[in-house]
Amino acid sequence: MKEGLPKKWDxxxxxxxxxxxxAGPTVAISAHAAGAKVLILEKMSExxxxxxxxxxxxxxxxxxxxxxxxxxxxxxxxxxxYVTAVPKSNMKERERFRMISDGSAEVIEWLMSLGVKFPAVxxxxxxxxxxxxxxxxxxxxxxxxxxxHICEGEGKAIQDALIREVKNRGINILxxxxxxELLIDNKSQIIGIRAESKDKTIYIKTKRSMVLCSGHFAHxxxxxxxxxxxxxxxxxxTATGLEGDGLIMAQALGAAVANISDFxxxxxxxxxxxxxxxxxxxxxxxxxxxxxxxxxxxxxxYDPLAKAILEQEDSICFVxxxxxxxxxxxxxxxxxxxxxxxxxxxxxxLAKMASTISELAQKIEVDPVTLETTLAKYNENAKLGKxxxxxxxxxxxxxNNLPFYAIKCEPCISAPTGGLDTNNQAQVLNVFGKxxxxxxxxxxxASLCPxxxxxxxxxxxxxxxxxxxxxxxxxxxxx
Numbered sequence: 001m002k003e004g005l006p007k008k009w010d011x012x013x014x015x016x017x018x019x020x021x022x023a024g025p026t027v028a029i030s031a032h033a034a035g036a037k038v039l040i041l042e043k044m045s046e047x048x049x050x051x052x053x054x055x056x057x058x059x060x061x062x063x064x065x066x067x068x069x070x071x072x073x074x075x076x077x078x079x080x081x082y083v084t085a086v087p088k089s090n091m092k093e094r095e096r097f098r099m100i101s102d103g104s105a106e107v108i109e110w111l112m113s114l115g116v117k118f119p120a121v122x123x124x125x126x127x128x129x130x131x132x133x134x135x136x137x138x139x140x141x142x143x144x145x146x147x148x149h150i151c152e153g154e155g156k157a158i159q160d161a162l163i164r165e166v167k168n169r170g171i172n173i174l175x176x177x178x179x180x181e182l183l184i185d186n187k188s189q190i191i192g193i194r195a196e197s198k199d200k201t202i203y204i205k206t207k208r209s210m211v212l213c214s215g216h217f218a219h220x221x222x223x224x225x226x227x228x229x230x231x232x233x234x235x236x237x238t239a240t241g242l243e244g245d246g247l248i249m250a251q252a253l254g255a256a257v258a259n260i261s262d263f264x265x266x267x268x269x270x271x272x273x274x275x276x277x278x279x280x281x282x283x284x285x286x287x288x289x290x291x292x293x294x295x296x297x298x299x300x301x302y303d304p305l306a307k308a309i310l311e312q313e314d315s316i317c318f319v320x321x322x323x324x325x326x327x328x329x330x331x332x333x334x335x336x337x338x339x340x341x342x343x344x345x346x347x348x349x350l351a352k353m354a355s356t357i358s359e360l361a362q363k364i365e366v367d368p369v370t371l372e373t374t375l376a377k378y379n380e381n382a383k384l385g386k387x388x389x390x391x392x393x394x395x396x397x398x399x400n401n402l403p404f405y406a407i408k409c410e411p412c413i414s415a416p417t418g419g420l421d422t423n424n425q426a427q428v429l430n431v432f433g434k435x436x437x438x439x440x441x442x443x444x445x446a447s448l449c450p451x452x453x454x455x456x457x458x459x460x461x462x463x464x465x466x467x468x469x470x471x472x473x474x475x476x477x478x479x
Contacts, residue, residue, distance in 0.1 A: 005183060006203040013039035015473045016193060016206040018179045018246055021049020023213035023443030023466045025162035028171050030470025036208060038171050041195055043178040044241045047163050049215060053239055054155030057148050057456035060104035065127055065149060068120040073145050075101040084141045085453035095424055103464040108149055114161045117152040125150045130454030132301045134394040148456050182249045189437040209438040209473040216415045216444040217244030227260045234413045237268040237276040246445040250420050254430040258447040259418030265306035268412035269350055276412040283325030284397040286378050287317050292370035297390040302452045309411050317409050318364055324401035352406045360404045415444040422446045426469035438476055440469045
């Protein structure tokens with residue numbers, strides 16, 4: 001027997017899945033549908049991940065929802081949007097963009113078959129723009145087309161639907177169980193895992209394969225300092241427990257990484273040290289600095305917004321919106337974990353509310369005259385349907401419905417742009433570019449790519465490749 005292997009296995013399965021966020025259950029369902037016995041390990045006390053904290057957006061093209069609404073779209077347009085967002089993408093990444101685009105409509109249909117509801121209406125929930133298609137750098141190349149499919153119940157509804165299907169299929173989930181070491185045989189093939197389950201060491205044998213769906217490392221400061229040191233002190237609005245477990249285990253076997261030197265940065269409301277809540281900006285709003293002045297297109301994408309806010313005084317800004325905007329967002333101005341209607345945030349002083357802009361300015365310690373002038377100029381241009389200052393077109397509407405709100409925002413990290421290097425069959429590659437036998441990785445533990453074409457793009461990637469990983473993992477020969 002190879003040194004380090006147990007004399008007795010506590011569990012045996014065909015496909016082992018690490019993580020029960022969005023990717024893990026998708027892999028498990030797909031592997032089970034392909035005929036394999038599956039076991040999921042989840043380190044938290046219940047299935048969780050970034051999906052459950054999200055707005056429930058999946059980007060797709062050529063879907064039945066679009067067809068019902070008379071929206072003409074194509075996978076070619078979606079592919080072109082990806083390429084425009086990531087102009088320095090390599091051949092493998094472009095092949096991946098093509099695969100995601102071509103498979104996106106099928107992902108929507110698959111999710112609906114599990115009970116996820118994407119209303120055939122324009123709006124939220126329903127079909128909308130991701131917020132980036134209208135930016136000049138995109139719109140000048142790709143005609144703006146609504147491709148953001150937003151489900152009822154947001155990301156939690158998708159998470160719940162996945163877990164419900166997992167349970168309906170009789171797939172077991174071991175919660176409070178953390179993977180610690182991938183186990184290999186004499187031929188360097190993955191045959192199992194050592195894990196910690198409720199303060200006990202257990203060994204799980206996988207007769208076909210192991211799929212890592214354990215997420216990124218935004219909550220592991222040591223890994224951030226190693227790969228992306230400039231973000232070491234940034235707060236994050238991602239789910240707790242994302243500490244890079246799968247990345248660490250795979251690297252111990254010589255796995256390669258790719259695109260790992262950067263994070264996606266957006267703005268969030270910090271509610272305790274190191275932890276933040278994502279501020280969606282899915283409504284008419286303006287971003288102002290401490291001087292009360294706008295400094296960027298209010299619905300700019302991750303990368304330009306991150307750069308711009310870091311150039312402002314104290315690297316902070318305020319999102320200003322009104323009651324109509326709050327209602328229009330569907331109580332989604334903020335993602336979980338606090339309130340959905342701002343009541344808790346206002347009570348804690350994290351968000352401010354006022355009946356006049358002057359009063360609001362005083363509450364956020366911004367010059368009232370400057371803020372009043374800024375908003376008046378914005379409203380005047382919004383009525384004319386133009387924004388000569390910053391070229392904003394999305395949600396370009398007056399902000400004048402009482403009361404007014406302000407949320408202080410700081411740069412916050414979400415997922416890194418990189419992770420384990422994989423091929424387009426989701427197989428993990430080693431530092432020599434060779435496949436590590438019987439090991440797969442999908443979701444944010446694996447490398448995505450630099451750039452971000454719009455809200456829901458990550459979800460399109462995760463669901464498409466998780467289904468590929470599940471099918472492939474189930475086809476590995478039994479050992």
